[in-house]
Amino acid sequence: MKLARAACVMMSLVALALAGCASHSDKTLAARTALDAGDPKGALKALNEVLEVKSEKELPKNVGGDNSLFLLDRAMVLQELDQYPLSSRDLEISDKQIEVLDLSANAAADIGRYLFSDDVGPYKAPAYEKLMINTVNMMNYLARSDLNGARVEARRLAVMQKYTHDKGDTAESLLGPGSYLAGFVFEKSGKPDEALRYYDEALAYGQYQSLIEPIRRLSEKSSYSSPRFRELFSKAPAPDPAAEAPSEDDAELLVMVNFGRVPAKIAKRIPIGLALTYASAFMSPANAAQANRLAMQGLVTWINYPELGEPKSSYGRPTFMLDGQWQRLEGMLAVDREAKRAWEQARGAIVASAITRMVTRVLAGTAVEHASGGGTLGALLSLGTQITMTAADTPDTRNWSTLPARIAFGRVRIKAGSHTIKLAAPGGNKRQTVNIPAGGWAVVCLTALN
């Protein structure tokens, strides 16, 4: 009788633990499928349904939790549809909801708290996602010529940049586009010192030949200098004496092409031996010894942890045409590869955290077995406890699933007046006519998320 009741309790626990809701990945499947089919409007509809709103003009009642991630996804789709103000609104709301996950070497306990508690808790983003929120939103503001809004995003980015720099986060390599755009924002705001500082940062992370002329021009108004500027000038071809000198009446055009999507996070299962190898530098000797002991006894055999999927091996090249003439796109940043690299750098701490939690679960099961006096009943209760804790402690595989995989820039000085721009990227293209006044500027953005 006692045994039957115990079995019953165990079955209930197992059923309770395994009866889960649809995962984050399941919920965004319809939107991602629509994007893959080149149907951003369909993706928008699917995301509105997930957010339980009638249209993109509405916000969900609760903007926290998973909804902050769905808003990030919707923001990128809105950018693809050129709905920049709504895209900005969604990004700004998410930016305030999402905190940064510390993936530094000494933060294993913190990682465990946020990455192994299933996907029901608050979402903590890796630094690269947080940095990209401000970068993408700067694009939104620049595309509608709003320097005030772009400056706010540039300042927000600077705060995050300092934070990631102080932490020694490997996501630093993703700072290039944000710094380039922040430099552009402050250049057009008449602040040469700040502009040069950001351009200097951009050059630390990427090759931007288009910065030669602006940096030369801004250096005449500022005392800011840098070895990177000197290096850039030394590699640049000498100005053609026959070429027309840049005039104050010239206008400037900046284009941005965002395409592809970063891979999704997946729950990865690895043998305990390999896990201990990954985590060796991140575990205390006592924890490592305990894990080794349990592994030897066969009590812990596999470890689950969240891993970023493999980036797509290659993408086609984007193109930029101005008034029928091909123009150069540069600074192509592989966001997906950089994100993968940043995640891999943090793998040791993540796996260490997973091992620690697994060991805790096994020890809890053993404690239940002892408390119930051992025997078949104790074994069953112990097994039930372990299964329940395991099911409730799955890796969190949420991520910003519509973050572009590639970002490229094109920048040219042009005569004031009307110009036709054609941008193309794998999965999307755009034709836009802009009319730029003398001394003015325009920014055109193409986002293709399939």
Place this chain on the structure above:
Amino acid sequence: MSTGLDGRDLQKMLHENMQALQASPVVARWQKETPTVSVLPLRNETTEHIDSQLDALISDIETTLVNAGHVQVISLESQPALMEQVRKQYQDGFDQSKIAGWGKQIGVRYVVTGKVFASDERQNDERRVQYFMFIQVLDVETSAILFQYKTSVTKALI
């Protein structure tokens, strides 16, 4: 709880600034002259998108000045073309030297303006943001700053 700046924080900083202005020598002088004054938008140099909230403060400053009874306030809203010009200049990058020129265009003797800026610190999981509001009174004829005061609000996530 957030480190953002809300309407209450802005009102608190503005209230302190306006109290300091009311007690300042420049207002004592205004009581004898009853001069014309205009309020220009406050610049946003923070990490928050608060431009519309700052615009709302223009009316609050005007109300305080009008109700104190020692100045005539000429609202920039009555000159939309100039308002547009001022906004465009704020967009493209602020130039302090233009303020006096705008004051002359409006036809006022003094201009009240200011800015809000922030100092943002992040360490581990803690974030501390200090917001400052500057209010200035400028003489349109001489561009001299006759009053300047700064208030602050600190927000932190610990």
